[in-house]
Amino acid sequence: MLRKIKLFFLLAIVFVLAFPLNACQRLEGKIEDVIVEEEGKKDTKKDEEEPVEPKKPEEKDALLIPFAKNNGFDATYGYMDKSGNVLIEPRFKQADLFYESGVAVVTDSNDKVGLIDKNGEYLIEPKWDYLYYNDEMFFGYQYERNISAGFDPNGKQLFQRDSYIGDFSEGYAVVYGEGYIDRTGKPALILKYELLTPFVNGIAEVAKDYLSPSYYIDKQGNDLTEKVSSGLMMYRDEDTGLFGFKNMQGDIVIKAEYYEASPFLNGYAFVNAASDSYNGLYGIIDTAGNQVLEPKYCGIMRMNNGLIAVGEEIQPDGYNSYMYFEFCKKALYTADLKKSTDFIYNLVENLDNDNVCVNDDNSVFFLNSNLEQSDELPKFSGRGYSIIRDGKVLRGYINNRLTVLDTKGNIIAKDSGDIDLGGGIISKNQVAQSLPVENINYPVLSGMKDSSLQEKINDTIFMEMVKSYEDFARLNGPEDSSYINSYYTITKEKDLVLIDQSIDTYVFGGVHGYYFRNTLYIDAVTGKVYTLGDLFKPDSGVWDYLSNAISAKLNENMDEMGYFDNSIKITADNKLALKKDGLVIYFAEGDIASYAAGMQEFEFTFSELSEYIDKQGEFWTSFN
Template sequence: MSNGLIVVGEEVDDYAYIPPEYFEYCKKALLTPDLKKSTDFIFDSVSSFDNEHVCVNDGTSVYFIDKELEQSRKLPKLPGRGEFIKDGELIRGHLNGKMTVLDTKGRILAQNSGDIDLGDGVVAKKQIKLPTPAATLSCPVISGMKDNSIEKRINDTIYYEMVEAYEDLVRFDGPENTMYVYSTYVITREKNLILIDQNIFTDLLGAVHGYSYRNTICIDTETGVKYGLADLFRTDSGAWEYLSTVVSGQVREKMDEMGYFTDEIVIGPDTPFAVKQDGIVIYYTAGDIAAYAAGMQEFFIPYADLSEYIDTEGDFWNAFK
């Protein structure tokens, strides 16, 4: 490290394959250069801060250790997870997933909160969950609504859809079973409809490649109801047959370019979709209908082509049109 300390990772099986990335997340100990003093294996991460200190995380706090393995009295101890470097008289880095600038007393001078103003006094506050050293799950928390019960219903739905639904992906059980998980999202509002577009990237350490998921959520701010694709169309309108025909046609047009696994796409109520201003997007994550290297596949259908099928009297349509 920059101050001369030595970092040692936890003991592992010499005969097993150890993904190099595992060292970034496993428990670590610090030793002085003469090897006469050491800590226990208590640190999730260690990074250089300046020529005198390193920045460490012990699972609950972020703080700074000097060349003698003593916690600095001149630098702060902060709750949560973080990584910082010295920038003149300032401390700059990330605290609990948010870009942060501190003074040496630990006072936050600037922070990228990630909060989004959705209008009418409604704010989407960014919440970050850090269940393991290798996992970061982000989701918005809605505040400022006039009806507290609807606000709670919306937040419960968001948390389930964006965090709880992916908890099974979070694994931290040694070098052979550790999953890197990182999620981001974009949140917007169209009239009375909250639109969330979430992306989740996962990587089982040592695997050939990671895997990406996309999750879109449409929630009515007036009722707290989460809408699905079926809510957009009249019952028995023939929408599924039409969408299947259109998307299959787009697949055939790009078959030579993308190398799709099939040229017959069946669209139904559970097919993932995204709402746009002038149409909907049917999407498939990488590897679903084409080779993983082809990436996510999207198929756009304008509302003008769906006028025969859309339930223009329905709650979903009128929430954003």
């Protein structure tokens, strides 16, 4: 899992751009209260300090803030100042906060991503599937063409390559199977290896084959075994496949008895004493092979500033999903293992090579390599993740809102997620996150004249969008855990509130996750929830029409999709998604075809359904 953890966190950087998957909640008391030191070496000075109370970030005057315009069946985003003056007219499907360099990432109506300036002009044309900021550069990637490109902070293209590239770190980026490139996109170090990790403090872990022994190199490609690994190199026993260590003369110093291992660094190596890939018992050994941290934990990872994150203790014979380490409680150790914390951190992430960002049950704050809270960075209540440096400011998700703040914790700009639905009704984004594995966004309506009706609608939204799915969030050890991440769009057409919820779930250890769609249509005048059956006249024959039409499409695409059956019966209970000129009847992944076939959607125009629609009915008249 040592290599699985590395790979997972590299991939997680990409996926978190689309939606956040993890984080933590609030802290009370002093960080010093949970630090344990070797006897006789306790720092008494810290006991005399007053506690740093968690606080909510103070909001400063914002610059350009994204806002949404309700268009009925969709919403578009533009930018305004804090006074509400529109500076960039709404025309984007999504819009992020501006970076310190004066640029912002936006998504157009075709779901392609680009970069704009403060006048709304494109600096990078919207042709990328994703565009993200890393190591003072922007990076774009196109899936179908497998093209990557690098841009400077102002959007000037620096290079383009016909391959996927990893994150830049210290001026180098991984190109898997090729080696490392520099900021110009040119090869900086050619290594046709399967395992290549980012450079941290001038060194990177590499291995020729994914399961072969790894070692550290410098930026010139020199083997650093003698310099940083105490002269001990990994070896793999050909008969057992287990790892051990030899000296530079080839003599066995630590026999091969570990399913996984990392090279020595600072006198210690991480090992996995498990029997196979379905469990994991992680610990630390010294250069004599002594287990200085007994292998009994669900995961272990070295942070950029040298701190060591250790996951919870687990049962020796149980299944251990590598994802459990991401969400479980973690302890932190200094590089020399002389100081440690309790298992109190839900999230530990690198901010830079000097500090890590941590979340416990109450607060977000930053620790240096000596487990001391940073004096130059803020501490605030709530939940924070994916926080990075953007010039002189910090940028990341604070209480599930993309936020830009200064190093004192003052908010410069924040994406509220709120939208004006018209008629005085405001939709305010809320998040259910009782567990680190739960992240369910949902709207709460305000501004309605009838407060009892407003309460009824909000109760309905909560039941349909939160209570119906919250059981997907479980954190009961590696064998019984799963996460849920949910987001939505909300608009209003005439009297009809339209909510389209997207739900991603994953049971730890599963082959794949699942994606669900949940649409909700509520009458803002009566509070009634409408379903497919409410749209049509009774006994109109619509169910036979829809069943025959969709069955015909099943047969037409049977070879491509591999549907489970060649016919289907549509009823009033089937799920629908409204569009401006028609509707879509949809089925979740795995309902009528394999998971690999994805969600199945069948579109019909209102004109072809005209004879069946109850045009005097409440549902139809609520939006027509």
